[in-house]
Amino acid sequence: MILFRDAINFSKYFVFLKKKPVIIYRVIRNYILIRFFKLSVPCSAEFAVTYSCQASCKKCSCSSLVSRERPEVSILQIESIIKKLKRSNVFLLNITGGEPLLAPELMSIIKISSKEGMLTSLSSNGNLVNKTVVAGLK
Secondary structure (H helix, E strand, O other), X not given: XXXXXXXXXXXXXXXXXXXXXXXXXXXXXXXXXXXXXXXXXOOEEEEEOOOOOOOOOOXXXXXXXXXXXXXXXXXXXXXXXXXXXXXXXXXXXEEEOOOHHHOOOHHHHHHHHHHOOOEEEEOOOOOOOOHHHHHHHO
16 A cells, blocks of 8 residues: 555656657667667756856866857857757756856747757756746746
């Protein structure tokens, strides 16, 4: 009885699959390509949308990567990159940075990746998270 209850509780984490059934197809397709055809298929990607950050963590190298000579990637370039990732069967996109919440186009990037059928996660230091940001990310 305990196992059944745990399975029901665990299943709530996969409710998102009802909204994105194409993810199931991509997972199965990648599994078949890897398992039976021994092909190397990317499943996930990390995308640094900005190197700007309000923190100065000693372990992080982002502050040394910020450069005025090197402009950040435009939203059109980001959209092109996301479409290329989709064609490569990537279905998990982790948005990172510096601090991705400092990127002015963050919500647009999330909308683009969702439109392309990707599961999107965000790696942040959490300093800028508030109710407004959380509401925008939903």
